[in-house]
Amino acid sequence: MSCFSFLFSRKERTFSGEHTEEIDEEVSGIQNTKMFAYKELKMATGNFHYSNKIGSGGFGVVYKGTLRDGTMVAIKVLSEDSKQGVREFLTEINVIADIEHENLVELRGCCVEGKHRILVYSYLENNSLAQTLLGGRDGTSSMQFSWQARRNICIGVAKGLAFLHEEVQPHIVHRDIKASNILLDTNLNPKISDFGLAKLFPDNTTHISTRVAGTTGYLAPEYAIRGRLTRKADIYSFGVLLMEIVSGRCNTNRRLHVSEQFLLEMAWNMYGCGQLLELVDPSLNGDFNDEEAQKFLKIGLLCTQDMSKFRPSMSQVVKMLMGEVAVDDQNISKPGLLSDIATLRDQKDKSDNTTEGTGKGGTSSSSSENIPTSHATMTFNSIFDRSN
Ligand SMILES: Nc1ncnc2c1ncn2[C@@H]1O[C@H](COP(=O)(O)OP(=O)(O)OP(=O)(O)O)[C@@H](O)[C@H]1O
Numbered sequence: 001m002s003c004f005s006f007l008f009s010r011k012e013r014t015f016s017g018e019h020t021e022e023i024d025e026e027v028s029g030i031q032n033t034k035m036f037a038y039k040e041l042k043m044a045t046g047n048f049h050y051s052n053k054i055g056s057g058g059f060g061v062v063y064k065g066t067l068r069d070g071t072m073v074a075i076k077v078l079s080e081d082s083k084q085g086v087r088e089f090l091t092e093i094n095v096i097a098d099i100e101h102e103n104l105v106e107l108r109g110c111c112v113e114g115k116h117r118i119l120v121y122s123y124l125e126n127n128s129l130a131q132t133l134l135g136g137r138d139g140t141s142s143m144q145f146s147w148q149a150r151r152n153i154c155i156g157v158a159k160g161l162a163f164l165h166e167e168v169q170p171h172i173v174h175r176d177i178k179a180s181n182i183l184l185d186t187n188l189n190p191k192i193s194d195f196g197l198a199k200l201f202p203d204n205t206t207h208i209s210t211r212v213a214g215t216t217g218y219l220a221p222e223y224a225i226r227g228r229l230t231r232k233a234d235i236y237s238f239g240v241l242l243m244e245i246v247s248g249r250c251n252t253n254r255r256l257h258v259s260e261q262f263l264l265e266m267a268w269n270m271y272g273c274g275q276l277l278e279l280v281d282p283s284l285n286g287d288f289n290d291e292e293a294q295k296f297l298k299i300g301l302l303c304t305q306d307m308s309k310f311r312p313s314m315s316q317v318v319k320m321l322m323g324e325v326a327v328d329d330q331n332i333s334k335p336g337l338l339s340d341i342a343t344l345r346d347q348k349d350k351s352d353n354t355t356e357g358t359g360k361g362g363t364s365s366s367s368s369e370n371i372p373t374s375h376a377t378m379t380f381n382s383i384f385d386r387s388n
């Protein structure tokens, strides 16, 4: 699912240099989650047999496993050369071990033994939206999703995000909302997964200035360009995902004609000439509710507006999707589009010889003082792209 990826080079990141005593201490101090013995997980997966492999990502390989009591689990093994590493392993545990919601994946526990770092989740039978709706790497969809199923998925993901943004204290910004991080259970109920990049937002924090991490194609412009992270960055990613679900295609597809390669650009153009419905997945063969599909696409546009302050909150999005409040479609402004980012990239290229970005990881708290002055340089130098 690599979108906008020609703009950003994938930065490899290892934590070997960052594997400090502090991290070791944190790992050994994990308390809020069940600890599995390595032996048990080895048994559950038939010695991590390749036939039990269900996926792999930046973190490592994911296996299907059966625990001694018969429970099916997904076992995510941090690879030693993981680009995401122990820091994300810890973040994942700290962020989701204590929260529960029907639209968030359930972390069952973890394993920390010797060099082994493993996360254990409830197993979701229908894999991820990237695999089943968008068709994985070869782009061929393996399942049919009715309009009703898509509607349910959009609303479920929106509810999960609204919970993270507005109900959990401190609020949580996920930072990597994308199709491969939306898992589906037997009934196609969606569960948001992968909290390794998440950031906690205490109540009085308006934004965090941070190294940009996430997946190209889903990154909000203000975040991609200036490293300015707010909940609105997740809302942008959600808007992209919403359009992918309705249209049944990835946000970027370079195999298509140039005018159709970027979903957001297409949606904006079609909205402009009143033809938004043409974006709906043709595999539905017209079997969908016109009014609702149009509304969902408009909500996608509202969420991806270039100006983050115009994007609705996730609780507003839930209400709009469910038809509880009307969609104000009179004033939808232009989405944060690829071409605009490309322009900035060019500006950055020109200024490269004169400014040097910090490229520092870690977060700093909410004040804008923390935003480096050479915004574009800082961001483009330090971006960490998780697209596969
Ligand atoms: N709980 C689970 N149940 C079923 N399948 C899962 C589960 N967790 C992960 N998977 C599968 O394993 C794949 C890899 O997951 P992982 O989160 O490691 O990588 P990713 O999301 O594809 O990429 P990235 O590293 O960018 O997040 C998922 O896309 C999904 O297909």
Ligand SMILES: [Mg+2]
Pocket (backbone or CB within 6 Å): 057, 180, 181, 193, 194
């Ligand atoms: Mg993932």
